[in-house]
Amino acid sequence: MADPSSYRPRPGQIPDSPGVYRFRDEHQRVIYVGKAKSLRPRLSSYFQDLSNLHPRTRTMVTTAASVDWTVVSTEVEALQLEYTWIKEFDPRFNVKYRDDKSYPYLAVTMNEEFPRAQVMRGAKRKGVRYFGPYGHAWAIRETVDLLLRVFPVRTCSAGVFKRSAQIGRPCLLGYIGKCSAPCVGRVSAEEHRELAEEFCDFMAGRTTAHLRRLEKEMQRAAEDLEYERAARLRDDIQALRRAMEKNAVVLGDATDADVVALAEDELEAAVQIFHVRGGRIRGQRGWVTDKVEAIGTGELVEHALQQLYGEERGEAIPREVLVPALPDPAEPLTEWLTGLRGARVDLRVPQRGDKRDLMDTVRRNAEQTLNLHKTKRASDLTTRSRALEEIAEALDLDSVPLRIECFDVSHLQGEDVVASMVVFEDGLPRKSEYRRFQIRSFEGQDDVRAMNEVVGRRFRRYLREKQRTGEWVEPEPDAAQDAEEPDAAPDAAPDAEAADAGPRGTDGRPKRFAYPPQLLVVDGGRPQVAAARAALDELGIDDVAVCGLAKRLEEVWLPDDPDPVVLPRTSEGLYMLQRVRDEAHRFALRYQRGKRAKALRSGPLDAVPGLGETRRQALIKHFGSVKRLRAATVEELCEVPGIGRRTAETVAAALAGAAATGSAPAVNTATGEIIEDD
Structure with a gap:
């Protein structure tokens, strides 16, 4: 265990400017990477009395043997450099991400002469259009199978494509009409590329124009008595609509947004992201994070967005990113995302409406992911x-x-x-x-x-x-x-x-x-x-x-x-x-809440004419117990929302009568058990 004072830099050596710093162990391995608006106060905070440090921070500074830093011009540059170094060094005390690269995408290789639609994982390649991510590869194959009827782009591997060209016969998909068979020259390279671009436009959310075009062609074919072609176009339209139905409409048609939500405890956090394009959920991804360092929700959001968009550019980053909490400050992160997109990115917390409802849905998915992760972890012998x-x-x-x-x-x-x-x-x-x-x-x-x-x-x-x-x-x-x-x-x-x-x-x-x-x-x-x-x-x-x-x-x-x-x-x-x-806390809290819930049904209040269930519960909730309710004056009863003076007088009289006769104790109507007063 190292003494932090042995490698502490003198305050005058540390610049008072934005930058990124690295703590290294005795073997010169990077164990922590951080950024700061001002390096001097941030680094000085690590070299105080060890008893004042958070336990995780204390472990980090006593494991480290040296610290160095790099000065940058702005906080945005610091954010980018921090992300680059975390990717490069994988420090043990930074937030750890798992399962990030396992999600499949629908990819269209627009960088090839004959673009191919396929399932692709891992790092993204230049010149390839990506859609997703999807939760399962079979979901991609189902979607592609429906769309190939309308957009018969190539889906075969390079080997199959080359073999078909050599023998002069297409594969099975070419015979059943789900491939335009560019391998045997049925369409030219330009015509096939146009099909691939239309396929990408449809997947990007521009669906209305394609449906209208096909509907007009179907009507024209029917008018020209080309009933077989009209029937085929009708089936194409139905196939496109089935593909669209697989993506739920959650926001307005023109909305492009990513919705990020978290579920966390002291040790771990689950991150879930829904990708909304054209108002529809186009993909979903998530991962579990080990909270190796002391970190709040805003900082978790910042790390999640770094992980999500660090290697993205252009339209892959939406116009709007909805998050549960903003990092402090949020401006550098917003500027960084804007720079990656090349246009303004709005980073905000939804407060109401459809976007708030969608955020709640994503949060529930994150909670389920965290619970499932904990269950799997606990069940392993x-x-x-x-x-x-x-x-x-x-x-x-x-x-x-x-x-x-x-x-x-x-x-x-x-x-x-x-x-x-x-x-x-x-x-x-x-x-x-x-x-x-x-x-x-x-x-x-x-x-x-x-x-x-x-x-x-x-x-x-x-x-x-x-x-x-x-x-x-x-x-x-x-x-x-x-x-x-x-x-x-x-x-x-x-x-x-x-x-x-x-x-x-x-x-x-x-x-x-x-x-x-x-x-x-x-x-x-x-x-x-x-x-x-x-x-x-x-x-x-x-x-x-x-x-x-x-x-x-x-x-x-x-x-x-x-x-x-x-x-x-x-x-x-x-x-x-x-x-x-946590299980003991949950069990105690459930019992404590259950005891108080029994007081929501009270014999004396049940007998008050004109006092319904809602106002009975409001009275019990306001005073906390039947004992306090009995001791309340008419004026205090009138302070409860929905209780007028006449009703308050009636309630006071009923409670006083019950106390005088000793009748009508509080009862749990589900079990018949008498509930004791406080």
Whole structure:
């Protein structure tokens, strides 16, 4: 590990101008490339106290052994040079892109004497017209097959073309009318090129002119009693329309735009792009990004556009690029895109209308891509095994943690405090053994105290079951709720994902849950870890390792260490800990929201004449609970949108009457369960 002060340049050596800088390791390999509006303050920010740096930045500067820079004239030049260097050196600490070159394009080789339509991947070639990208090669072949009836351009390889010319006979496509057979001289090179240009015009979105021309020719043929030719033209028109139907109309006919959306978490981001030409979706692409460096949404957008357009020129870049967030500043990126296109490019965030709706669609695709990527990554046995080994090594455990339990606390401004426990075995979630806790011993935003209580409750049950049986008890496949604890409220029944369908004891209650983890993870930093460790120490449990994962910086905290353990951003162990933590957070949040949703149906309000479902929900949402609603005055009730004074007086009277008689408690109409007030 290098000391950054050993290679820190003197402030007077660093120019105060735009530029691009490179950090190199001891072997002179470039490990990070960055750009700056002013190099001096940007580079100086890397050489401060290491404790003030982001963990990923701290790892980078301690890995590096030198830094150099190149001065440029403008921020636009810096953007271009940064892209060039990232492509050239592939630095390990820059954003990593995957799957970018795997998407197929429909390509027309206009640089050949007889242009050919084909599926093409990889780097783009000069003189070739590209359309797409498409999600699958078969989608290209379906489209081409429909269009060849109208535009019979060559699709054969050079070998097949040369062989047909030698023997004087076309291939099968030439015999069935899906190729103009330039190989045997049925059309000249000029006529075939004209067909290829019409094919490209149609694929570029200029479809209306071709359809009108064919319709006029069909009418003329019918008037001249050439019914066979008219029927053939009719079939051609239907083929073109079927090809057009494969591309959904999403925006105005003249709209050319690329829509970029992101779905991200602390470790990765999924990028999705829809290519809209002539108002229709002409292609789609996407990739998954490893967030190796600390980076925001605007910076991710900038890197995505560099990756997308770095090697493009001219009309390949649309007039409009819609993004979820703009980089700061956005002007250099806009100028760079304008320079590549040779005309103005509008970079903006859609706020409303069809473009906003399309952005939401692209974002949902990005979310699905990220979820699918995570699922595939988590289901790989080799990856899971490596992750568990990395966790054991980083936390200095005696063996890999085959069973991990994670706890999280959730509340809404100190009310409805709940907690969750999720279980992962061999790196996979064991949803039948998830648990949810109600915390009624106190109210308030004391996550540390809540964590101590929940861990204590869980392991007191473990000790009681161990004492009762005198041996370890393996969990049943669908074990359900724990036994009620005398000094605490009973836990809620498991979520729908963990149905209460397991074997039961002789008393009719589910079998008890008493199988200890090798690793206990809490959602939080040093205070939450200390609270969990204290709960275990009070019970005399010393064979369960404890750690915490702080969400902001993804640091792993241990009970007795003053400094956190920083796992590499590409570590499978960190990815698994994050997944366990996020699942506990999701489970707790779902339970907490579900508890509050029960209050949306209230007995006293149901009896108020003229008060419909919408206004009942508005009242509960405004006051937060039935208890606060009962304490509200008529004037406070009138502040709720849609509630007039007469209705407010009626509601107040109904609530006062219910309180006086003690009738009509709040009820969950789905289950019939009585809902407790705050």
